[in-house]
Amino acid sequence: MFSIPTENRTTHPLRASQPKTEHRRRYAPPNQKPHTASVMRLATEHRKPQTLCASPPKTEHRRRYAPPHRKPNTADVTRLPTENRETLNIFFFAEQLLFHYFCENYPIFMNILTLTANPFQVNTYIVYNSDKQAIIIDPACSNPEEQNYFIREIDKHGLTPAMILLTHGHIDHILGCGFMREHYKIPVFAHEFTEIFIAQAESSADLFGLHLSHPPVIDKFIEHEQTIGIDQISFKAFHTPGHASGSLCFYSETSELVFSGDVLFQQSIGRTDLPTGDMDVLLFHIRKYLLTLPPQTIVYPGHGPKTTIENEIHTNPFL
Numbered sequence: 001m002f003s004i005p006t007e008n009r010t011t012h013p014l015r016a017s018q019p020k021t022e023h024r025r026r027y028a029p030p031n032q033k034p035h036t037a038s039v040m041r042l043a044t045e046h047r048k049p050q051t052l053c054a055s056p057p058k059t060e061h062r063r064r065y066a067p068p069h070r071k072p073n074t075a076d077v078t079r080l081p082t083e084n085r086e087t088l089n090i091f092f093f094a095e096q097l098l099f100h101y102f103c104e105n106y107p108i109f110m111n112i113l114t115l116t117a118n119p120f121q122v123n124t125y126i127v128y129n130s131d132k133q134a135i136i137i138d139p140a141c142s143n144p145e146e147q148n149y150f151i152r153e154i155d156k157h158g159l160t161p162a163m164i165l166l167t168h169g170h171i172d173h174i175l176g177c178g179f180m181r182e183h184y185k186i187p188v189f190a191h192e193f194t195e196i197f198i199a200q201a202e203s204s205a206d207l208f209g210l211h212l213s214h215p216p217v218i219d220k221f222i223e224h225e226q227t228i229g230i231d232q233i234s235f236k237a238f239h240t241p242g243h244a245s246g247s248l249c250f251y252s253e254t255s256e257l258v259f260s261g262d263v264l265f266q267q268s269i270g271r272t273d274l275p276t277g278d279m280d281v282l283l284f285h286i287r288k289y290l291l292t293l294p295p296q297t298i299v300y301p302g303h304g305p306k307t308t309i310e311n312e313i314h315t316n317p318f319l
C-alpha cells in the first residue's frame with residue numbers, strides 16, 4: 001500500500017578502516033546510543049576487532065550533526081482519547097483535522113527493534129507492523145545464548161516473523177539466518193549474487209571460530225528495484241555492490257528510512273578490501289542511490305548507530 005522511490009541502489013558493505021566498535025561506543029553522541037541497551041553482553045575474548053566492517057575515527061562533528069529526533073507519527077496521533085466521541089462532535093472533528101495534518105506532514109511510523117549480536121556487533125533489525133507481523137533483517141545471532149535472546153525479544157513484543165531479508169552475505173550478517181529460518185519456518189530473501197557467500201558460510205564461520213547451528217539458505221532472490229515487504233511495510237531494494245557482491249539496501253519512502261547494511265555507516269562506508277570489494281563501485285552506488293535520498297532519510301546501518309543522509313553528506317570523510 002505504500003509507494004516507493006524509483007531510484008536504484010546497490011552497495012557493498014565491507015570497508016577499509018580500523019576497528020570501530022570501541023570507538024563507536026566511546027564517542028557516539030549521547031542521543032545516538034539506541035543500540036547499547038540491547039547489545040548482547042558477550043564474553044570479552046570474543047570481542048575482537050571487527051575485521052569485516054571497520055570505521056574511521058569519530059569526531060566532534062558527529063555530536064554536532066546528530067540526527068534530529070523523529071517527528072511525531074500517525075500512531076501517536078491516533079491514540080487520542082476515544083471516549084465520548086459520539087457526544088463530543090467538536091472534539092472528533094478536531095481529531096480528524098489533526099489526523100489529516102499529521103498524515104500529510106509526517107512519515108508513516110514503522111516499528112523497529114534493534115538487536116545487536118555476535119563478535120562483529122551486527123545490528124539485526126526487526127521491523128513490524130500494527131498487526132505485529134515482522135521482517136527480520138540480517139539475523140546475526142551466533143550461538144544458543146543469542147538465539148534465545150532474539151526469540152525472547154520477539155516473543156516479548158508479541159511478534160510473528162514473516163520473512164528474513166539479507167543485506168548481503170558476509171558471515172557476520174548471516175550467522176543466525178539458518179536458525180531463524182528454521183525456527184519460524186519463514187523464507188529468506190537476498191540478491192542472487194549473495195549465493196556465493198552462502199555457499200562458503202560454514203568455512204567462513206570456521207575462520208572466525210564460529211559455529212553455524214543451521215546453514216543459511218536463500219529461498220528467493222530479490223532483484224534490483226524490486227519492492228518487497230508485508231502489509232503496511234514495504235521496501236524498495238537497491239543493489240549496491242562495492243562492499244560485497246549482492247549487497248542490497250532496503251528503502252522505505254513512506255517511512256523515510258533505509259537499511260544500508262555495510263554500505264553506509266555513520267561517518268564511514270563499507271570496507272572494500274575483501275573479495276568482490278571495489279571502492280569505486282561502492283562510492284558510485286552510494287552516491288547514486290543513497291545520497292540522492294531525501295536528506296531527512298534515516299540510515300539504519302549494519303553496524304553502529306543510525307544516522308541520516310544529510311549528516312553523512314556533511315560529515316562523512318569518505319564521501
Ligand SMILES: [Zn+2]
Binds near residue numbers: 053168243244262
Ligand atoms: Zn559486510
Ligand SMILES: [Zn+2]
Binds near residue numbers: 013053122303
Ligand atoms: Zn558487517
